[in-house]
Amino acid sequence: MSLDTVLARIDADLPQATERLLNLLRIPSISTDPAYKDNCQEAADWLVADLASLGAQVEKRPTPGHPMVVGHIGEGAPHLLFYGHYDVQPVDPLELWDRDPFDPQIEETDKGKVIRGRGASDDKGQLMTFVEACRAWIAENGSLPCKITFFFEGEEESGSPSLIPFMKDNAEELKSDIALICDTGMFGEETPAIVTMLRGLLGEEVTITGPSKDLHSGMYGGVAMNPIRVLAKVIAGLHDATGRITIPGFYDGVPELTDELKAQWDGLNFDAGSFLGEVGLGEPAGEKDRSALEMIWSRPTCEVNGIKGGYTGDGFKTVLPSKASAKISFRLVGQQDPHAIRENFREMVRAQIPEDCTVDFHGHGASPAGQMETGDPAFEAARTALSDEWPQPAAFIGCGGSIPIAGYFKTILGTDAMLIGFGKDDDQIHSPNEKYDLTSFHKGIRSWARILDALS
Amino acid sequence: MSLDTVLARIDADLPQATERLLNLLRIPSISTDPAYKDNCQEAADWLVADLASLGAQVEKRPTPGHPMVVGHIGEGAPHLLFYGHYDVQPVDPLELWDRDPFDPQIEETDKGKVIRGRGASDDKGQLMTFVEACRAWIAENGSLPCKITFFFEGEEESGSPSLIPFMKDNAEELKSDIALICDTGMFGEETPAIVTMLRGLLGEEVTITGPSKDLHSGMYGGVAMNPIRVLAKVIAGLHDATGRITIPGFYDGVPELTDELKAQWDGLNFDAGSFLGEVGLGEPAGEKDRSALEMIWSRPTCEVNGIKGGYTGDGFKTVLPSKASAKISFRLVGQQDPHAIRENFREMVRAQIPEDCTVDFHGHGASPAGQMETGDPAFEAARTALSDEWPQPAAFIGCGGSIPIAGYFKTILGTDAMLIGFGKDDDQIHSPNEKYDLTSFHKGIRSWARILDALS
Numbered sequence: 001m002s003l004d005t006v007l008a009r010i011d012a013d014l015p016q017a018t019e020r021l022l023n024l025l026r027i028p029s030i031s032t033d034p035a036y037k038d039n040c041q042e043a044a045d046w047l048v049a050d051l052a053s054l055g056a057q058v059e060k061r062p063t064p065g066h067p068m069v070v071g072h073i074g075e076g077a078p079h080l081l082f083y084g085h086y087d088v089q090p091v092d093p094l095e096l097w098d099r100d101p102f103d104p105q106i107e108e109t110d111k112g113k114v115i116r117g118r119g120a121s122d123d124k125g126q127l128m129t130f131v132e133a134c135r136a137w138i139a140e141n142g143s144l145p146c147k148i149t150f151f152f153e154g155e156e157e158s159g160s161p162s163l164i165p166f167m168k169d170n171a172e173e174l175k176s177d178i179a180l181i182c183d184t185g186m187f188g189e190e191t192p193a194i195v196t197m198l199r200g201l202l203g204e205e206v207t208i209t210g211p212s213k214d215l216h217s218g219m220y221g222g223v224a225m226n227p228i229r230v231l232a233k234v235i236a237g238l239h240d241a242t243g244r245i246t247i248p249g250f251y252d253g254v255p256e257l258t259d260e261l262k263a264q265w266d267g268l269n270f271d272a273g274s275f276l277g278e279v280g281l282g283e284p285a286g287e288k289d290r291s292a293l294e295m296i297w298s299r300p301t302c303e304v305n306g307i308k309g310g311y312t313g314d315g316f317k318t319v320l321p322s323k324a325s326a327k328i329s330f331r332l333v334g335q336q337d338p339h340a341i342r343e344n345f346r347e348m349v350r351a352q353i354p355e356d357c358t359v360d361f362h363g364h365g366a367s368p369a370g371q372m373e374t375g376d377p378a379f380e381a382a383r384t385a386l387s388d389e390w391p392q393p394a395a396f397i398g399c400g401g402s403i404p405i406a407g408y409f410k411t412i413l414g415t416d417a418m419l420i421g422f423g424k425d426d427d428q429i430h431s432p433n434e435k436y437d438l439t440s441f442h443k444g445i446r447s448w449a450r451i452l453d454a455l456s
Numbered sequence: 457m458s459l460d461t462v463l464a465r466i467d468a469d470l471p472q473a474t475e476r477l478l479n480l481l482r483i484p485s486i487s488t489d490p491a492y493k494d495n496c497q498e499a500a501d502w503l504v505a506d507l508a509s510l511g512a513q514v515e516k517r518p519t520p521g522h523p524m525v526v527g528h529i530g531e532g533a534p535h536l537l538f539y540g541h542y543d544v545q546p547v548d549p550l551e552l553w554d555r556d557p558f559d560p561q562i563e564e565t566d567k568g569k570v571i572r573g574r575g576a577s578d579d580k581g582q583l584m585t586f587v588e589a590c591r592a593w594i595a596e597n598g599s600l601p602c603k604i605t606f607f608f609e610g611e612e613e614s615g616s617p618s619l620i621p622f623m624k625d626n627a628e629e630l631k632s633d634i635a636l637i638c639d640t641g642m643f644g645e646e647t648p649a650i651v652t653m654l655r656g657l658l659g660e661e662v663t664i665t666g667p668s669k670d671l672h673s674g675m676y677g678g679v680a681m682n683p684i685r686v687l688a689k690v691i692a693g694l695h696d697a698t699g700r701i702t703i704p705g706f707y708d709g710v711p712e713l714t715d716e717l718k719a720q721w722d723g724l725n726f727d728a729g730s731f732l733g734e735v736g737l738g739e740p741a742g743e744k745d746r747s748a749l750e751m752i753w754s755r756p757t758c759e760v761n762g763i764k765g766g767y768t769g770d771g772f773k774t775v776l777p778s779k780a781s782a783k784i785s786f787r788l789v790g791q792q793d794p795h796a797i798r799e800n801f802r803e804m805v806r807a808q809i810p811e812d813c814t815v816d817f818h819g820h821g822a823s824p825a826g827q828m829e830t831g832d833p834a835f836e837a838a839r840t841a842l843s844d845e846w847p848q849p850a851a852f853i854g855c856g857g858s859i860p861i862a863g864y865f866k867t868i869l870g871t872d873a874m875l876i877g878f879g880k881d882d883d884q885i886h887s888p889n890e891k892y893d894l895t896s897f898h899k900g901i902r903s904w905a906r907i908l909d910a911l912s
Contacts, residue, residue: 218857401674
């Protein structure tokens, strides 16, 4: 076998590979919204059929939520497990999209061709880079160089409620020598990256109820407690004047950067001004004594992701609302304990609720932060393979997002995970007009072929 | 003529009068929502036809917004002007209604028959009490005892943007000896009331923009300014720990109650516990050193009527939103200047906006508080007429709501206004399941016949 023939096959097959991705992107598999339940099934069925066409032993496996797709193919060491997710984020505000988010197409832009559509980058485009690398390898060599298990989830964008039970129930089947996860980004346009630090995620929905029904603010204004006022006070108190989060014990288990890692990150010459400037901002908004890279990669956060209460339509309505609610999430680092933080947060909120109001909490997932074992020689082999494909050498970096599965591979399966992805900062994932560079897709497929070669 | 025959006619005609009201209630004339523009026209047309059937010279008069209905009928002194509004509040949250808000019907309840539907009490049912009194009077006597001008507005629930220009342009036509306004409530189940103090209203919509688009809270969380956090801080700072409003100069022009009025109000034995208990509350939420009646009738307020930002659908979305907005209203008393307060509010908010955010304001009406000339003998005559109809003597009271028209009659037309209405505290105006007691409607019509008799 020769890596070069596989790479040539990938180049020649790119139009067909792109067509296959567009087909998958047309399925609106929004996992958080029950209205799209059947579409999640449809996306899983599509993947089962595609993996079966490679010769994999593959099944759609039921869960209490959306199904998993698990497939096995190939023989020999090492046994690699590849993870991706087929579900996507909601698309609202829909009016800010330039096209139907589920009618994807290739667009020419100033920076080259892009694949535009919901899920193009997060995570269907990324997931397919690995599948296409396997397809080209099989086409050239008849079989894969080692045993591979595909493991695709459909609940990543809605807190992965079925993931832990499924992994526990199927631990023997999923155990492997190393897990490959494709759900992260490049460090820069030309610099690929392996993520070795991941923030965890804790989600809380807080609903405060005051009056038993919506009231007329003329008749009751001033005398009846307004739950929006109570909620605003709670949110305003979550950060102090220096940007630190005020929940008791919140910073327990938050480590300081080692001098070595700090030096490495300084060497990346991250341009915070340009990073923020692209989204219309200028000043890092987090803790005053931290760098922007620390704020994103190694410091915990508390963000309000949504708030609502009272009348929010056009015009004005003088209502004094019965309820107000907010969705609040925390990004966690180091050894922060999501369950302890959840309890401390709830306790702190309860203490601020006046006698005439009640508060209800709804938890939305709780995953700790992850730290990879970069001493494993596979990390260095993969880094070299990536460096061979891209103009700049690959970097070990942190990641602000939360990919809890990395931690679960370690704790449930005892398997180390390697996070490699080809997303760009301007991919607009979770936002209108999501895209994936055609270069990310093409060189991503080529990168996985090189990594398969390097690891096997 | 005899008042008794008119009252008997009112009693006999009640089923037909109710049927007419139900027809008017079926028209969804929501003025604040542009989707219901045609329905507002339809409601105006309905009133024009009904007043014409009484023999009035009546027209639908265009404005830049929804039309006015102006009609004249009768001869002789005094010239009475009667005001009501045919527009209604939005109906959301629709799922909390027990029936279609625009398919009204008579329902039997523990406390007697009620007319259920949006606008039943505010203000279509109230408006029709006067029209039906005139109809019965004409039916018995062939004509009315004095000249009457009907003046019906279609923008009361959306800040009355056309009212002042229309009144100025038509001042000669609308000038009268006294204005009667039916848009207020009884003091209690058996105690009718004439409102002599009205709070003013100032509406402000605040929109804070942070990033230029919605962001992924993993990629940007901690480093990008979150506009919900900024908005929460602004709202949390609007009241101090004692419930006072913190806007500079806000209390300029707020009078203390006279000892006489304070004694009168104490004599009403208002039961704050029961008033709040009916809506699931227990503690007056306003300034700590004020009685509940003061909080509602004679103290200014600041309430958030609506707030929104980020993802508010089902499930969770880890978005860091670009925008957050709130609708905030102020009830004003005494000589508070709405324009000065608007400027001071905006200045105070602007001072709290971080460099990376912008703030936009949208004003929604600004009307000062009103104070009636209770020395006018017509007030005493009307009070006696009301006392004759109801079990308990009528009271002079304050009103927490804002009926700016009362002030405009005085300042633009030089006409004193008398506010008499038959709404009940549990009418659920502005809320789901709005109703109007059939007794309010029936005895309201009878009350106006008595007042017509007393004033003419």
